[in-house]
Amino acid sequence: MTPHLLLGQTLAFTGDPFLQPWEDCASHHAHGGVLIEHGRIAAVGDGAMLRAAHPQARVTDHGGDLILPGFVDAHMHYPQTRIIASWGKRLIDWLNAYTFPEEMRFADPAYAATIAGETLDLALAHGTTTLCSFCTIHEASVDALFDAAATRGMRIVAGRTCMDRDTAPPGLRDTAQSAHDESARLIARWHGRGRATYAITPRFSPTSTEAQLDALGALWAANPTCLMQTHLSEQTDEIEWVRGLYPNARDYLDTYESHGLLGPRAVFGHVIHLEPRESDRLAEVGAAAVHCPTSNTFIGSGLFDLAGLKARGATVALATDTGGGSSFSMLRTMAAAYEVAQLRGQALHPSQLLWLASEGSARALHLQGTIGTLSPGAEADLAVLDLASTPAIAQRHARATDIWEALFPTIMMGDDRAIRATWVAGRPVPRPTRSGAA
Numbered sequence: 001m002t003p004h005l006l007l008g009q010t011l012a013f014t015g016d017p018f019l020q021p022w023e024d025c026a027s028h029h030a031h032g033g034v035l036i037e038h039g040r041i042a043a044v045g046d047g048a049m050l051r052a053a054h055p056q057a058r059v060t061d062h063g064g065d066l067i068l069p070g071f072v073d074a075h076m077h078y079p080q081t082r083i084i085a086s087w088g089k090r091l092i093d094w095l096n097a098y099t100f101p102e103e104m105r106f107a108d109p110a111y112a113a114t115i116a117g118e119t120l121d122l123a124l125a126h127g128t129t130t131l132c133s134f135c136t137i138h139e140a141s142v143d144a145l146f147d148a149a150a151t152r153g154m155r156i157v158a159g160r161t162c163m164d165r166d167t168a169p170p171g172l173r174d175t176a177q178s179a180h181d182e183s184a185r186l187i188a189r190w191h192g193r194g195r196a197t198y199a200i201t202p203r204f205s206p207t208s209t210e211a212q213l214d215a216l217g218a219l220w221a222a223n224p225t226c227l228m229q230t231h232l233s234e235q236t237d238e239i240e241w242v243r244g245l246y247p248n249a250r251d252y253l254d255t256y257e258s259h260g261l262l263g264p265r266a267v268f269g270h271v272i273h274l275e276p277r278e279s280d281r282l283a284e285v286g287a288a289a290v291h292c293p294t295s296n297t298f299i300g301s302g303l304f305d306l307a308g309l310k311a312r313g314a315t316v317a318l319a320t321d322t323g324g325g326s327s328f329s330m331l332r333t334m335a336a337a338y339e340v341a342q343l344r345g346q347a348l349h350p351s352q353l354l355w356l357a358s359e360g361s362a363r364a365l366h367l368q369g370t371i372g373t374l375s376p377g378a379e380a381d382l383a384v385l386d387l388a389s390t391p392a393i394a395q396r397h398a399r400a401t402d403i404w405e406a407l408f409p410t411i412m413m414g415d416d417r418a419i420r421a422t423w424v425a426g427r428p429v430p431r432p433t434r435s436g437a438a
């Protein structure tokens, strides 16, 4: 296979900007290049030097556009694509009014296939090359997403959402046994096949019985390379609800921990209103806390304590949480993370925002070195950004004196118009047609 050389600006992390001064954490080439061979990154460096060293390579010249690793969205719900931006509710009412009725439609495998494809195409158009998604209780909803990802060559993490308590509506309820058995079948069918990772997925403690959490804990113990994803401490009403349902638990995290659902491959969404024991325990175990800032403001959940969790050494990732989140864009999500941090008196540097949306999320999904990084050996999933994609961004970008200042207006004001190209496993993704534009 002929190697492919992408020319453009490149920006690659060499360290973690939460642990080291940001000036020491990244390598920027104004005229850089990324050499792709067999779907992987073979080299990153000065464009002219790479061109001279690989005269046989096909060349795609992105000019002044910025080549980055594709974004990694560490927590989202593909079945909620059609209910994004649904008005006026907080978490529990929002679930009952919008989410559960929509998730019931996924009993139809054809509907699931349609939404799976649409969601992945939206993600790619926004420069997101990997999603970690909840599905519904329907086994076919999981097949639909893994199938759609395989068709597009995408690396994906997903799992069948499990709910067996009478707090979930009758049409969306399973049992401890069926949740275990169907999840086990899906693991056998998909986990480690191509670019797929299975995540065992109890929705959250309020919709599972202890018997179901036990069954899923046992399933995870039997399949330890799977991830486990769920929700933790998103709204204060929800935490009160958990306290009533689990009177013997020390705290919300304990409802998972005491059933074998806490470990380094656990990925918890939201994680806002924590007791000190919970923050310490997450950090100690190496489980991931996923920041979902557009959702946390949209549903009115609260302000994630990024600095506090990082100071404890916790693994933190970034995610859209669509459709609770109000955007498919990881650029918009970075902007929201910046705004939330400002409200907590913390100024996040653009390097920290970008790191969370790429390397941080990849680490949380135990895919570090594989995706979310511009480094040799990684899979060639890339997002190419136009740093002047709208007049408002362009006029601010024109004043920039370094790459971070050049990138920050796109982080704060950018959306899918800033995504010039997306590459998956070394291949360019066909450009989306803008439906509804005519």
Ligand code: GUN
Residues within 6 Å of the ligand: 077, 091, 095, 099, 203, 204, 231, 234, 295, 299, 321, 324, 325
């Ligand atoms: N908690 C339990 N289920 C959900 C969900 O679908 N979205 C959000 N944001 N929180 C949840």
Ligand code: ZN
Residues within 6 Å of the ligand: 075, 076, 077, 231, 269, 321, 324
């Ligand atoms: Zn969620």
